[in-house]
Amino acid sequence: MKKAVILFVAILLFPAFGSSQIIENLDYISPFNEGVSAIKKNNQWAFINNDGDIVVNFRDDLVTTKSDDGNYPIFKKGRCLIVNIKEGISYFGYINISGETVIEPRFLNATNFNNNGAIALEFTKEEIGKNTALGKSIVNYRYFEVVIDTDGKVKNYLNPKGVNVVLDKKFLREPPKFMSKQISENLVAIKNENGKWSLKKIIE
Secondary structure (H helix, E strand, C coil): CHHHHHHHHHHHHCCCCCCCCCCCCCCEECCCECCEEEEEECCEEEEECCCCCEEEEEECCECCEEECCEEECCCECCEEEEEEEECCEEEEEEECCCCCEEEEEEEEEECCCECCEEEEEEEEEEEEEEECCCCEEEEEEEEEEEEECCCCCEEEECCCCCEEECCCCCCCCCCCCCCEEECCCCEEEEECCCCCEEEEECCC
């Protein structure tokens, strides 16, 4: 009976004893941003909260962002970039703070969210003919530089004409580069073929 009483008192006095999580042998710990910190272990990244609890488990598809403090995944507007590689081509999407995929990887490149949205390269597939000898469709791939919201909905097209692209790892060894950058909450600067810049207002 005395042992039971002592155990009961110990639980009341020290309810958290032995329950705290210890994460060891980490390769990197980032500064906190939006309430979470990125941690790296064995080439995989996870996120912890202010109590040290893992809120996004270790995974290998998180995209790192270069900053003054290092190179690590980061949440912006509750979204973190992920990448999915299919047949040698990288496709970018986003997860939320719970680690759920909220924007499926479908962009050829994408930025972190900033101000009113993120810039992404969305591609389209258009059938332009048939190869009767091979019995295959002839398709044309084109990507557009767009501004998206946190649900992945396109808000603005920054290059309405688009850019033709060969969707093959031999020709697309790395993600295409952006020709625009968001410079304020409502403005995007776009570079043309001549290296000159134009300004475009983001439409809500």
